[in-house]
Amino acid sequence: MIKIVPATAATDFAAVAQLYYDTWQVAYRDLVPAGYLDQLTPTTWHPEKRQNQTLLALAEDQLAGVCAFGPARDSRFAGAGELYSIYVHPAQQHQGIGQLLMQGALARLEPDFSSIYLVVLTNNLPARRFYEQQGFHATSQRKQTQTDFGPLEEAIYGRGPQFVKNND
DSSP states (O other), rough: EEEEEOTTTSSSHHHHHHHHHHHHHHHTTTTHHHHHHHTGGGGGGGGGGGGEEEEEETTEEEEEEEEEEEEOGGGGGGTTTEEEEEEGGGGGOOSSSHHHHHHHHHHHTTTOOOEEEEEEEOOOOHHHHHHHHTTOOOEEEEEEEEEETTEEEEEEEETTTTTOOOOO
């Protein structure tokens, strides 16, 4: 049985950071430069900073997934909500946990935001399909982040009146 619960001050945020790390090492292995993945550690992430904007998925009281969300961080999308991240431990994937996390985050965002967006690597086709199944669509907006190991190209996916569907 999967339980979706909000993070609290008592949350083991080191375990959450470890889940981020473990997921990145598997999910992004062939999507980002190897050097980029190699320089990551569990301390790369600081999930405790979003304690009040984080949901946890627990499978038999063990951390199986995490989702962070809140107001837009990108000024281009001021007034929208943002799904910051959603990660399911590789050993727990394809069991509906991501969908439960997404539903929980949207239930918290939708009362305050008529439009919601997220950022996803353009070459992360499984994630893009998942987001499309959850009612998001690709927009014409792109984001490129330059790293020491090469660029990361990201697509903006959105839902709601602020985000026009990309018909490319």
